[in-house]
Amino acid sequence: MGRVTLSVLEGLERGHVFRNISTPVTIGREEVNDVQLNDERISRLHAKLQEDEGCIIFTDLNSTNGSRVNGHPVQLRILRPGDHLQLGRCTLLFGSEEEIAERARHLGVTVAALLPLQGPPGRSIPASGMQDAEFSLADNLNTDHLLGPLFAGERPPLPNSLSTLQRTRLADVLACIHEQLQNVVQEASATDSDERYVKVPWERFQNLLFLQRDLAGWLQAVANPDLDQT
Numbered sequence: 001m002g003r004v005t006l007s008v009l010e011g012l013e014r015g016h017v018f019r020n021i022s023t024p025v026t027i028g029r030e031e032v033n034d035v036q037l038n039d040e041r042i043s044r045l046h047a048k049l050q051e052d053e054g055c056i057i058f059t060d061l062n063s064t065n066g067s068r069v070n071g072h073p074v075q076l077r078i079l080r081p082g083d084h085l086q087l088g089r090c091t092l093l094f095g096s097e098e099e100i101a102e103r104a105r106h107l108g109v110t111v112a113a114l115l116p117l118q119g120p121p122g123r124s125i126p127a128s129g130m131q132d133a134e135f136s137l138a139d140n141l142n143t144d145h146l147l148g149p150l151f152a153g154e155r156p157p158l159p160n161s162l163s164t165l166q167r168t169r170l171a172d173v174l175a176c177i178h179e180q181l182q183n184v185v186q187e188a189s190a191t192d193s194d195e196r197y198v199k200v201p202w203e204r205f206q207n208l209l210f211l212q213r214d215l216a217g218w219l220q221a222v223a224n225p226d227l228d229q230t
Helices: 097-107 164-187 202-223
Strands: 003-010 017-022 025-028 047-052 055-060 067-069 072-074 076-078 084-087 090-094
Touching: 055 067, 076 202, 164 202
Parallel strands: none
Antiparallel strands: 003 017, 003 090, 025 047, 047 055, 055 076, 067 072, 067 084, 084 090
């Protein structure tokens, strides 16, 4: 069982901190959820957090309007301190102040680099009148266009304890991606007018689009293994 901290940056509960709540954690509009968010764009049972081998896993429970992490649509995601969860009009910050500071130290960046929505101190709305809200939000910032990196300089580790067949299939998927990207890199060339840009053959660009389509399908299949992918 793990423990998580979620700070509400945007939404009706803005400023509230759900501190050290035990997993599994459900998030949604109904009162039965561990984290209840009053927003009609959020499903009754929208998402859950669970612990597995020391990692906190976020799962979108087939919500109507979906979920985003750092502005990117996700269904399944290992959360890292500093990640911003966007559900409906609500934005939640994952991790305690100490956890986020430790991740920033590990990455060799400032805490502010992980918190694009952090504003000047004293501008948050403390929960229940208490002056202990961990994070503040500038009044003039808008989360509608938040788009940050899913991986702030990190590379996700490969899974352990795979069978021989699973390792081979994963190697095939990675080799397929590597080949498509290598073809683009090898045929790319600098433009004559501006060396900051490169040009690639149209065929290779189309292959990238097909690869993006395939990756989206693979992500869907991994997140929803019980769905018919045919």
